[in-house]
Amino acid sequence: MRTIHTEDIKKRVREACGQMAHVYCSDILKALKEGRERETEERSVIAMDILLENAEIAEKEQIPICQDTGMVIAFITIGQDVRIEGGLLKQAVEDGVMEGYRDYYLRASVVSDPLFDRINTRTNTPAIIYTDITEGEDLVIELMQKGFGSENMSAVKMLKPAEGIEGVIGFVTDTIRKAGPNACPPMIVGVGIGGTFDYAAVLAKKALLHSTEEDNPNPRYAALEKELLKRANDLRIGPMGLHGKTTALKINIETYPTHIAGLPCAVNICCHACRHERLVF
Amino acid sequence: MKKIKLPLNEEEIKDLKAGDAVLVSGKVYTARDAAHKRLHEMIQNHQELPIPLEGSAIYYVGPTPAKPPHPIGSAGPTTASRMDAYTPELLDLGLQVMIGKGKRNEAVKEAIIRNHAVYLITCGGAGALISHCITDARPVAFEDLLAEAIVELSVKDMPCFVGIDIRGNDIYEE
Numbered sequence: 001m002r003t004i005h006t007e008d009i010k011k012r013v014r015e016a017c018g019q020m021a022h023v024y025c026s027d028i029l030k031a032l033k034e035g036r037e038r039e040t041e042e043r044s045v046i047a048m049d050i051l052l053e054n055a056e057i058a059e060k061e062q063i064p065i066c067q068d069t070g071m072v073i074a075f076i077t078i079g080q081d082v083r084i085e086g087g088l089l090k091q092a093v094e095d096g097v098m099e100g101y102r103d104y105y106l107r108a109s110v111v112s113d114p115l116f117d118r119i120n121t122r123t124n125t126p127a128i129i130y131t132d133i134t135e136g137e138d139l140v141i142e143l144m145q146k147g148f149g150s151e152n153m154s155a156v157k158m159l160k161p162a163e164g165i166e167g168v169i170g171f172v173t174d175t176i177r178k179a180g181p182n183a184c185p186p187m188i189v190g191v192g193i194g195g196t197f198d199y200a201a202v203l204a205k206k207a208l209l210h211s212t213e214e215d216n217p218n219p220r221y222a223a224l225e226k227e228l229l230k231r232a233n234d235l236r237i238g239p240m241g242l243h244g245k246t247t248a249l250k251i252n253i254e255t256y257p258t259h260i261a262g263l264p265c266a267v268n269i270c271c272h273a274c275r276h277e278r279l280v281f
Numbered sequence: 282m283k284k285i286k287l288p289l290n291e292e293e294i295k296d297l298k299a300g301d302a303v304l305v306s307g308k309v310y311t312a313r314d315a316a317h318k319r320l321h322e323m324i325q326n327h328q329e330l331p332i333p334l335e336g337s338a339i340y341y342v343g344p345t346p347a348k349p350p351h352p353i354g355s356a357g358p359t360t361a362s363r364m365d366a367y368t369p370e371l372l373d374l375g376l377q378v379m380i381g382k383g384k385r386n387e388a389v390k391e392a393i394i395r396n397h398a399v400y401l402i403t404c405g406g407a408g409a410l411i412s413h414c415i416t417d418a419r420p421v422a423f424e425d426l427l428a429e430a431i432v433e434l435s436v437k438d439m440p441c442f443v444g445i446d447i448r449g450n451d452i453y454e455e
Contacts, residue, residue: 043442046302050404050440058409064345064355067408067428105354107345107428118315120427149360149382149405181453182360182383184405240404241383241453242442273406 002137004281006086012279013096018104020145020275021064024055027212028249028274035186035246044244051272065273069106070145072097072127073205079136090129098123139281142209150269153179156201159263168193168265173231175267181241184271189251192266194258203254204268209276212250221253288336288377297399297443299450304438309338309380313359315429317367324370331422332431335375343428352418355408358382365389372396384453385445394449402444414439
């Protein structure tokens, strides 16, 4: 049995909020630089240069990369031999978000009631928190700051099994095409295949947490990721939607078993600043 | 990149063509979803608006809080199409320039042509860089909306492209 104190959790979540908002993940920055080299048309080159300069300014001056510092998503995986001391685990995450957004001058973007009042909670909480229990004595919290320009362009479709691979390719490509300039391309795209209506969407979000340098361990899905990336770039949406070559930097797939009657498919679009961090306790 | 200074006169507006890269200076008002909704309700109720629309510019942005001594935090554009429902009304009342990101609908395009206005786009997710172009920020209205409040910004050499020009040409449809 291992004991982890909620103060430690809160402190690290707080710090991660600042880090994610100000500093690009190194793999994404590298992919962005490679994308810049591929662009040939003036407007797309200007757009990519602006993004790269923005990344430098953000890190150096600790100004958020984007003003939409997102809604926080936390995937918590807790070993069943871990004991949390000092209070509730979820509250520690919420408190970390609250303090992080206040102390790093991040934007409070959460409204309390989604339909009627839409009053800002002023703290950027609540976060979206998923919990999973596993064996062992580790606690892992994967955090993400998800902007809504791209979240708004995401979609789920209950494909028929007969639609198969072509159905998946068609839906993913169509969703990226519709996202177009709204999703702040070059995008990172998470695809969830299988599970249920809701679980496919969770898989798609989890897929956004993977490194852009990491392919699906299953060679058939790895090949599908490459095929989807090619199709996305063939759409010629490009940086800022100005018809350049780099529409997406990476497409990652997560899968899960599903029902004999179904082929759920979810596409979670993320902008070029896919902000996430993995905290291991 | 061509430099332009707001407000624009008729000749200057005519000279802008979809796809042109421009550096924008002058005064712009921030307004996004909630502020647009309130402006719309005030217009419906024949109330006096907190900002003059005639010849003015609106930047679709909800910045991060200003960290002293800076006048503003990260301040890139938000998706303009969410404001489409309210935009023709504002253009008909004299709004001249909009700055945002993404496509607009046909009704907005028609109102741009009808009113000799212009839609500029700037780089989504470049909020840190764009914050360097903002030299002053003065709260004007709806402060209870926090990041969605209307603030008068002084901008200098903000990098944009002409998105939709007065002839209705669209950078995204070229």
